[in-house]
Amino acid sequence: MQFVSKTGQIDKLSTPCLILPVFSKGKQAELTDLFDELHGKQITTVLKQGDATGKPGNTLLLQMPAGSKTKRVLLVGFGEQGKTTADDFNKAIAASINTLKSLPIKAVCSALLAVEVHEKDTDWKVRQLVLKSREMLYQYTETLTTSAPDSHTLETYQLLVMAESTTKTINKAAATASSIANGIDSAKKLADLPGNICTPSYLADTAKALGKQHSALKVTVLDEAKMEKLGMGSLLSVSRGSRQPAKLITMEHNGGPKSQKPIVIVGKGLTFDAGGISIKPSSGMDEMKYDMCGGASVFGVMQMCAELNLPINVVGVVPSSENLPDGDANKPGDIVTSMAGLTIEILNTDAEGRLILCDALTYAAKFKPDVVIDVATLTGACVVALGKHATGLLGNNDELANELLGAGIKAGDKAWQLPLWDEYKPQLKSNFADLANIGGPAGGTITAACFLSRFTEDYKWAHLDIAGTAWKSGTDKGATGRPVHMLSQFILDRC
Numbered sequence: 001m002q003f004v005s006k007t008g009q010i011d012k013l014s015t016p017c018l019i020l021p022v023f024s025k026g027k028q029a030e031l032t033d034l035f036d037e038l039h040g041k042q043i044t045t046v047l048k049q050g051d052a053t054g055k056p057g058n059t060l061l062l063q064m065p066a067g068s069k070t071k072r073v074l075l076v077g078f079g080e081q082g083k084t085t086a087d088d089f090n091k092a093i094a095a096s097i098n099t100l101k102s103l104p105i106k107a108v109c110s111a112l113l114a115v116e117v118h119e120k121d122t123d124w125k126v127r128q129l130v131l132k133s134r135e136m137l138y139q140y141t142e143t144l145t146t147s148a149p150d151s152h153t154l155e156t157y158q159l160l161v162m163a164e165s166t167t168k169t170i171n172k173a174a175a176t177a178s179s180i181a182n183g184i185d186s187a188k189k190l191a192d193l194p195g196n197i198c199t200p201s202y203l204a205d206t207a208k209a210l211g212k213q214h215s216a217l218k219v220t221v222l223d224e225a226k227m228e229k230l231g232m233g234s235l236l237s238v239s240r241g242s243r244q245p246a247k248l249i250t251m252e253h254n255g256g257p258k259s260q261k262p263i264v265i266v267g268k269g270l271t272f273d274a275g276g277i278s279i280k281p282s283s284g285m286d287e288m289k290y291d292m293c294g295g296a297s298v299f300g301v302m303q304m305c306a307e308l309n310l311p312i313n314v315v316g317v318v319p320s321s322e323n324l325p326d327g328d329a330n331k332p333g334d335i336v337t338s339m340a341g342l343t344i345e346i347l348n349t350d351a352e353g354r355l356i357l358c359d360a361l362t363y364a365a366k367f368k369p370d371v372v373i374d375v376a377t378l379t380g381a382c383v384v385a386l387g388k389h390a391t392g393l394l395g396n397n398d399e400l401a402n403e404l405l406g407a408g409i410k411a412g413d414k415a416w417q418l419p420l421w422d423e424y425k426p427q428l429k430s431n432f433a434d435l436a437n438i439g440g441p442a443g444g445t446i447t448a449a450c451f452l453s454r455f456t457e458d459y460k461w462a463h464l465d466i467a468g469t470a471w472k473s474g475t476d477k478g479a480t481g482r483p484v485h486m487l488s489q490f491i492l493d494r495c
């Protein structure tokens with residue numbers, strides 16, 4: 001769906017559906033009042049009767065008399081006038097789109113930017129309106145046949161301009177938001193695909209296709225032979241137990257000056273994690289197809305950068321492999337040598353994410369990065385510590401960490417920082433190698449980050465553990481596209 005600004009008077013609009021805000025208490029919006037006056041006080045009536053309540057998320061569809069230029073009116077509640085919160089706003093947008101998507105209409109005209117939201121500007125409202133709408137319209141269809149849902153008919157969403165001066169702001173915000181939404185959708189689509197379709201080779205092909213679509217995006221894929229040459233013994237040890245060859249995917253967006261050091265984003269692309277020889281319990285194991293969500297978010301972010309032609313250098317790196325039990329798989333006690341030269345004792349083959357990431361993080365140094373951010377569904381411990389709402393954040397540079405925390409708050413895609421203190425580091429001690437790949441049951445998210453920190457000493461680095469935030473379980477099972485929005489905001493703030 002296209003989001004575009006629209007100027008015009010409310011009494012002269014010709015539209016299949018006009019969307020108007022209503023409040024549960026206090027004065028109604030000027031536009032709502034004006035329309036009400038022109039149409040026999042119908043809105044006042046339905047509010048009085050209680051058919052529309054004005055509460056956040058309440059909607060009521062009104063049919064206009066035959067011959068009206070405005071065919072329908074959708075009333076959307078935003079709570080008490082002047083007290084609409086960011087959550088109320090999102091709830092109202094979600095409810096309105098849910099009503100609209102079952103109607104046989106192609107276009108709508110919305111006056112919802114008239115709603116004042118506490119401490120938020122027009123830019124924020126447009127961003128949120130677009131992203132929430134697109135989230136409600138997202139539909140996984142790839143492997144559905146008879147049970148595929150009816151697709152909606154919406155094509156154009158006009159945003160009524162409240163003050164002439166905001167036209168440019170609205171169009172720019174809508175374009176930015178649409179590209180972020182495209183990135184989120186792509187990440188979700190990849191993540192929701194099953195492991196037998198979305199393999200490391202599938203991800204590599206997807207990257208190459210993205211590179212063809214955007215000529216400014218340079219895509220390279222290293223196969224196992226090339227990785228062998230680079231000495232990526234840790235990454236390759238994980239894929240040895242799989243019949244699918246590992247891939248190391250790089251996507252470079254060079255929108256900034258040549259001299260500008262890039263932001264490098266590294267995403268874990270484990271397309272299925274059975275745990276290897278340290279096999280996982282079978283219940284819920286299907287969800288380990290989501291172990292490539294970090295990689296998927298890198299795809300989403302790179303697509304956003306390319307679509308918006310952002311004037312900045314960003315490199316995406318996705319190490320991709322499966323983790324399966326096999327006669328040739330890693331065994332507990334095996335020792336491998338990483339690209340950095342450090343030997344690693346693999347005490348648990350299920351702690352494989354750090355094994356593929358450490359080599360990708362060493363590889364990342366070749367881009368002479370300004371900062372490196374890795375994104376990974378790395379530890380179940382992160383879900384225990386922070387639940388499903390906050391991404392875990394750790395790193396070796398507080399300035400970078402704060403920048404990411406701030407971007408997360410702005411985007412409503414939040415992270416929470418955990419300590420990466422030296423006190424935790426002895427937990428990774430091994431008698432037989434430079435370090436062990438697990439640090440025991442205490443502080444699992446932190447010791448995983450401690451492991452990675454041994455490979456990131458030469459640059460500013462942050463680690464995002466998205467084990468709790470990348471997908472939803474239960475009846476709502478599906479990818480969330482997090483943290484594409486946080487990372488997009490981080491990059492936009494640097495442009």
Ligand code: BES
Binds near residue numbers: 377
């Ligand atoms: N991909 C998992 C982490 C994970 C588990 C993410 C559950 C989301 C939900 C990772 O590869 C893993 O298995 N980690 C182990 C590490 C442990 C063996 C130290 C874990 O968290 O159990």
Ligand code: MN
Binds near residue numbers: 273323350
């Ligand atoms: Mn694992």
Ligand code: ZN
Binds near residue numbers: 273350353
């Ligand atoms: Zn994993």
